[in-house]
Amino acid sequence: MTGTGKRRSQKERSAETSTRLINATIDLLHDRGLVRTSTSEIARAAGVSRGALTHHFAGREAIISASVAAMLSKATRDLHRFAETFIARGGSSDEIVDYIWQMMDDRLFYVTMEYLPEARHNPDFRAELIPTVRDFHAGLDAIWTALATRAGVEPDHARIVMNATMCLVRGMISQTVLRPNDPAYYRDMLAFWKQQVRQQFPIEAPSSHDSRLKAGAR
Amino acid sequence: MTGTGKRRSQKERSAETSTRLINATIDLLHDRGLVRTSTSEIARAAGVSRGALTHHFAGREAIISASVAAMLSKATRDLHRFAETFIARGGSSDEIVDYIWQMMDDRLFYVTMEYLPEARHNPDFRAELIPTVRDFHAGLDAIWTALATRAGVEPDHARIVMNATMCLVRGMISQTVLRPNDPAYYRDMLAFWKQQVRQQFPIEAPSSHDSRLKAGAR
DNA sequence: TCCAAGAAACAGACTTGATTGTTTGTAAAA
DNA sequence: TTTTACAAACAATCAAGTCTGTTTCTTGGA
Numbered sequence: 001m002t003g004t005g006k007r008r009s010q011k012e013r014s015a016e017t018s019t020r021l022i023n024a025t026i027d028l029l030h031d032r033g034l035v036r037t038s039t040s041e042i043a044r045a046a047g048v049s050r051g052a053l054t055h056h057f058a059g060r061e062a063i064i065s066a067s068v069a070a071m072l073s074k075a076t077r078d079l080h081r082f083a084e085t086f087i088a089r090g091g092s093s094d095e096i097v098d099y100i101w102q103m104m105d106d107r108l109f110y111v112t113m114e115y116l117p118e119a120r121h122n123p124d125f126r127a128e129l130i131p132t133v134r135d136f137h138a139g140l141d142a143i144w145t146a147l148a149t150r151a152g153v154e155p156d157h158a159r160i161v162m163n164a165t166m167c168l169v170r171g172m173i174s175q176t177v178l179r180p181n182d183p184a185y186y187r188d189m190l191a192f193w194k195q196q197v198r199q200q201f202p203i204e205a206p207s208s209h210d211s212r213l214k215a216g217a218r
Numbered sequence: 219m220t221g222t223g224k225r226r227s228q229k230e231r232s233a234e235t236s237t238r239l240i241n242a243t244i245d246l247l248h249d250r251g252l253v254r255t256s257t258s259e260i261a262r263a264a265g266v267s268r269g270a271l272t273h274h275f276a277g278r279e280a281i282i283s284a285s286v287a288a289m290l291s292k293a294t295r296d297l298h299r300f301a302e303t304f305i306a307r308g309g310s311s312d313e314i315v316d317y318i319w320q321m322m323d324d325r326l327f328y329v330t331m332e333y334l335p336e337a338r339h340n341p342d343f344r345a346e347l348i349p350t351v352r353d354f355h356a357g358l359d360a361i362w363t364a365l366a367t368r369a370g371v372e373p374d375h376a377r378i379v380m381n382a383t384m385c386l387v388r389g390m391i392s393q394t395v396l397r398p399n400d401p402a403y404y405r406d407m408l409a410f411w412k413q414q415v416r417q418q419f420p421i422e423a424p425s426s427h428d429s430r431l432k433a434g435a436r
Numbered sequence: 437t438c439c440a441a442g443a444a445a446c447a448g449a450c451t452t453g454a455t456t457g458t459t460t461g462t463a464a465a466a
Numbered sequence: 467t468t469t470t471a472c473a474a475a476c477a478a479t480c481a482a483g484t485c486t487g488t489t490t491c492t493t494g495g496a
Contacts, residue, residue, distance in 0.1 A: 010444060010491055017445080033339040035253055038481060049447045050482095056445090060482065110338075112392075117332050120395045121251040133396045160410050167407065170392045171385030174330075177338045178351045189385065192378050196414060228465055228470060235471080256455060269473045277457070 018056050020046040025067035030107050034114040065128050072132045079139035087146045093197045109173040151201040161200050236274050238264040243285035248325050252332040283346050290350045297357035305364045311415045327391045369419040379418050
């Protein structure tokens with residue numbers, strides 16, 4: 001796909017296999033879970049040998065950690081991109097809640113649930129992740145402070161609402177595991193929350209943007 | 219401890235070792251995590267042989283599943299006990315939120331985080347848990363419908379607030395993993411939430427009950 | 437420009453350690 | 467004496483790390 005021609009620089013080869021391995025790792029974390037994600041399975045899913053994996057990553061923990069960091073970095077970039085357009089067009093709080101749900105429901109928090117226990121019990125693993133998580137939250141902050149400024153609300157208060165939103169969504173996705181196949185439940189709860197948030201940021205709706213995003217059907 | 223005398227019935231012996239094994243399993247799930255909880259470790263922590271474990275439980279999955287179910291059942295019993303006194307004395311919504319936080323922060327949701335990934339990827343394991351989880355939620359319902367009736371609020375609306383509370387707390391405890399040592403953060407968020415819930419149940423505070431429960435310091 | 441070392445990227449076999457389920461043996465209660 | 471509760475050795479599996487070998491690219495001098 002990428003290298004159609006025969007001759008590729010080592011940097012290109014290296015970068016591609018790294019990416020393939022990392023993508024395969026995220027896929028496996030999501031589809032089969034951390035405990036079922038062995039280095040052999042990763043190599044197989046990436047279409048490379050196990051030797052290639054050990055060449056690029058020091059060990060299992062290293063490739064897991066790198067993959068999670070890559071996923072978080074991507075989410076952070078997306079977040080900043082969203083913040084830009086959001087600020088430019090003066091979006092509503094509903095939009096933010098919808099975006100956060102979409103983002104978290106699109107594998108992000110499912111994968112997070114996989115590695116959280118490991119992060120809890122493995123200090124090295126946790127320490128390596130915390131900076132990336134901080135960056136992610138900085139991205140969130142950019143959006144919410146914009147909303148707060150526009151609504152004339154204390155940034156600290158906006159931050160509480162932001163964090164509550166994140167916690168709520170985390171909890172909702174956690175619940176999908178033992179309460180599956182109930183999209184209406186999650187839709188209604190998100191609707192309730194959007195209404196609560198609206199009350200915290202009393203802004204006149206600038207235009208009727210299409211915020212009819214549905215909570216994913218699980 | 220339990221059996222000081224020498225001669226005990228087989229039923230007694232059996233029940234005690236079972237309990238010891240289950241308690242040890244919960245302890246290990248909480249302290250070291252699911253992946254680090256081997257059957258040998260469980261037996262060692264329970265002070266019995268691995269043979270005893272295999273005699274009482276069909277395998278690793280069985281003892282994990284039984285232990286989690288036991289933990290949930292205990293939480294459900296506690297919930298019903300709380301509901302009784304809560305209804306009797308006409309407690310406030312703040313009390314409920316505090317109780318839920320306490321309960322979830324007292325190992326319940328930390329252990330839950332350990333097995334959620336397994337439940338997500340292992341249909342048998344999940345299927346065995348769902349009924350117990352349902353009972354647990356029925357216990358919650360008892361409390362919130364009492365509050366709703368007293369406040370003259372739609373039970374369905376109370377249920378949404380209840381579920382949102384559970385989700386929020388789940389998300390908060392999830393976050394403690396990658397945002398540790400910040401008790402003020404969790405305290406403030408819980409305070410914010412209590413205020414939100416209060417607005418949903420407009421009741422005159424019957425008496426100044428002592429609701430100054432602190433969010434656990436993590 | 438071409439051609440050798442040399443280095444980097446990859447492939448695959450091998451070793452070791454841990455863990456699970458199984459099985460056989462023993463003590464205690466029915 | 468028969469069954470139940472427990473103990474401990476055993477066998478098989480599996481995954482992670484290590485190591486050795488092969489291919490592909492890079493580099494520097496003729």
